[in-house]
Amino acid sequence: MKKLYLMVLVMLIAACSTNPITGKSPLILVSNAQLFPMAFQQYNQVMKEEKLSTNQQQTQMVKSVGNKIKSTVERYLASQNQSDFLNGYEWEFNLIENDALNAWCMPGGKVAFYTGIMPVCANEDGVAVVMGHEVTHAIAEHSAQRVTQSMIAQGLQVAGNIALNDSKYANVFNQLYPLGATVGILAYSRSAELEADKIGLQLMAMSGYDPREAPKFWQRMQSRAQASNQQAPPEFLSTHPNPGRRIAQLEAEIPKVLPLYYQAIGQK
Numbered sequence: 001m002k003k004l005y006l007m008v009l010v011m012l013i014a015a016c017s018t019n020p021i022t023g024k025s026p027l028i029l030v031s032n033a034q035l036f037p038m039a040f041q042q043y044n045q046v047m048k049e050e051k052l053s054t055n056q057q058q059t060q061m062v063k064s065v066g067n068k069i070k071s072t073v074e075r076y077l078a079s080q081n082q083s084d085f086l087n088g089y090e091w092e093f094n095l096i097e098n099d100a101l102n103a104w105c106m107p108g109g110k111v112a113f114y115t116g117i118m119p120v121c122a123n124e125d126g127v128a129v130v131m132g133h134e135v136t137h138a139i140a141e142h143s144a145q146r147v148t149q150s151m152i153a154q155g156l157q158v159a160g161n162i163a164l165n166d167s168k169y170a171n172v173f174n175q176l177y178p179l180g181a182t183v184g185i186l187a188y189s190r191s192a193e194l195e196a197d198k199i200g201l202q203l204m205a206m207s208g209y210d211p212r213e214a215p216k217f218w219q220r221m222q223s224r225a226q227a228s229n230q231q232a233p234p235e236f237l238s239t240h241p242n243p244g245r246r247i248a249q250l251e252a253e254i255p256k257v258l259p260l261y262y263q264a265i266g267q268k
Contacts, residue, residue, distance in 0.1 A: 020082040021073075021139045021199060028141060029148045032088050036108040039143070040090065043110035053095040053115050062113050065127045065209070066093030069135050070109070072207045089138070093131075101224065105134035107143040120220050128209035129217045132200030140199065142192040190241045197246055198253055205257040208264035214250045218243050 018025045053059050070091050077083050091109040098114040105111045111134055113127075121127045137143065197214075205211045222243040 019139075019141060020077060020080055020085050021136070022195065026141070026145050027148055028144045030144050032108070032144075035144055035147070036088050036090075039106040039108050039110060043092070043106045043112070046096075046112065047094065051097040053097045055095070055115065058115065058118050059095045061124055061127055062095045062111075062131075063093045065124060065131045065207075066091070066111055066135070068207045069128065069131050069203050072203055073135065073139060076206070086139075101221065103130045103134055105138045107138060107141075109135075109138050111135070111138075120224055121217065122220065123213070125204070125210045125213035126217045126220075128204040128207065129200070129214045132202075132204040132207075132209075133196045134200075135203060136196040136199040137192070140192070140195060142196070145192070146189065193241055194246070194249060197250060201250060201253050202257050202260065205261040206264055208261065211250075211254050211257045211261055214254070215247045218247045218250065222247075 017028075074083070074086065077085055089109040091111075093111045093113075095113045095115060095118075099116040100114045101117045101120060103111070103113040103117055111131070113130070117130065118127075121130060201211050201214055204214070225243075
């Protein structure tokens, strides 16, 4: 048993390497070699099933902004002697014909924007707000962390059943644990969203896009939701933070990243 504990401890330590983008050492129990092939396969399947936008101007904007922010990430990691961190990444940026207000990034750098979000982006800086956010999800390894959280949650449920055996509390545990675990994972997701907002703001500024556009983007998003009478769930049951909370964080961060923006565009 002691040998088993020691082996588990060594595995956990090995699974907590420092991420060069966030500076954190999250527990990750799934490797890029496992995650990326599945992500690429799913992305290719989506590209086959969905219709790509025929709007050449918007498509080119998405690709241009994506490649610019990707290059910023590469330069930053090179400056930190961490270029190997991006081994296995296969960046791709596409615009899908879909009215949904959505964009997403698969592990390994596969990004998709939907045409429905483009009017909310409004301009190239707005596209950079979303792009910086989505690229951050990839390089901050948020998907790998989320998979790990789910693996741990499932493992704890099994352990709980073993510990309780056939006691009178077993049914209560099985009814309450999944809900508690889900709320915990949702909270983790909100934390990842706020981190993606913050780091994404830095990336867009370093790429020469005006970070002051970020709160404006979320204000437009909030207005669009209100106009369509969409009722958001309570924040503790949502994977995304309240827009007002996002706006407040972004406004607080803007003075810190404006020098990066001015440096990128050659102004003092």
